[in-house]
Amino acid sequence: QLHLVESGGGLAQPGGSLRLSCAGSAFDLQYYAIGWFRQAPGREREGVSCLDIRGGSMNYADSVKGRFTISRDNTRTSLFLQMNSLKPEDTAIYYCAAQTHLGPAGSTCLDHYGYEYWGQGTQVTVSS
Numbered sequence: 186q187l188h189l190v191e192s193g194g195g196l197a198q199p200g201g202s203l204r205l206s207c208a209g210s211a212f213d214l215q216y217y218a219i220g221w222f223r224q225a226p227g228r229e230r231e232g233v234s235c236l237d238i239r240g241g242s243m244n245y246a247d248s249v250k251g252r253f254t255i256s257r258d259n260t261r262t263s264l265f266l267q268m269n270s271l272k273p274e275d276t277a278i279y280y281c282a283a284q285t286h287l288g289p290a291g292s293t294c295l296d297h298y299g300y301e302y303w304g305q306g307t308q309v310t311v312s313s
Contacts, residue, residue, distance in 0.1 A: 186302070187209055187210055187211075187283055187302040188209065188210065188302075189207055189208070189209050189281050189282070189283065189302055189303065189304035190207070190208045190209075190304055190305065191205060191206065191207050191279060191280065191281055191304040191305065191306060191307040192205070192206050192207075192208070192307060193205040193206045193307060194279060194307030194308045194309045194310075195308075195309070195310070196310045196311075196312065197271050197309070197310070197311050198271075198311070198312070198313055199271060199272060199273060199311055199312075199313055200270055200271065201271050201311070202267070202268060202269045202270075202271065203268045203271065203309060204265060204266070204267050204268070205221070205265065205266040205268065205279055205281075205307060205309075206263055206264070206265055207219075207221075207263060207264040207265070207266075207281030207304060208262065208263050209262060209263070209264070209281075209283070210262065211261055211262055212238065212257055212261045212262065212263075212264060212283065213238065213261050215285075216238055216283045216284055216285060217237070217238060217239065217284045217285070217286065217287055217294070217299065218235050218236060218237050218238055218283075218284040218294035218299075219235065219236050219238065219257070219264050219281070219282070219283050219284065220232060220233070220234060220235025220236065220244075220255070220281070220282055220284070220294055220295065220300075221233040221234050221235070221255065221264075221266045221279055221280070221281055221282075222279070222280045222281075222282060222297075223275075223277035223278065223279045223280070223309075224277055224278050224280070225274075225276060225277040225278075228277075230280075230297065231246065232244075232246060232293075232294070232295030232296060232297070233245070233246055233249055233253065233266070233279070233295075234246065234249065234253055234254075234255040234266060234295075235255070235284075235293075235294035235295055236255055236257060236264075236294075237294055243255055244293060244294055244295050246295060248274075249268075249275075252268065252269050252270045252271075253266060253267065253268050253269070254266070254267040254269075255267075264281055266279070266281075268309070271309075271311045272311060273311050273312060274311075275309060275311050276309060276310050276311050276312070277309060278306040278307065278308055278309070279306060279307050279308075279309055280303055280304050280305075280306045281303075281304045282300040282302060282303045282304070283300065283301065283302040284298075284299045284300045284301070285299060285300070285301040285302070286299040286301075287299055
């Protein structure tokens, strides 16, 4: 079983930056995608950003495009989310996850389908 541990969350002011990390055993071709999701109080969990491992492409939610950047280290054991120009609406618990099988036709790696492994989450709060 893959164990994922998030870190790097905390309190930031609007316009500030945070860098989230997700430590795992390995992020490689055994997974279709790896990504970041978030859930705010009273809201459904949403996909933030994901990396298509086999294709190499990266996807972002429209709400974070241009502000957030997903990346993986050279050893393929850690996943990162660089968050810049933070907004109060970015406040949520952020989770990293690994996709072990594809979702139905029409879905993307930003959807929840096929994600078997999840971290415990890290709290991000954006407030002045």
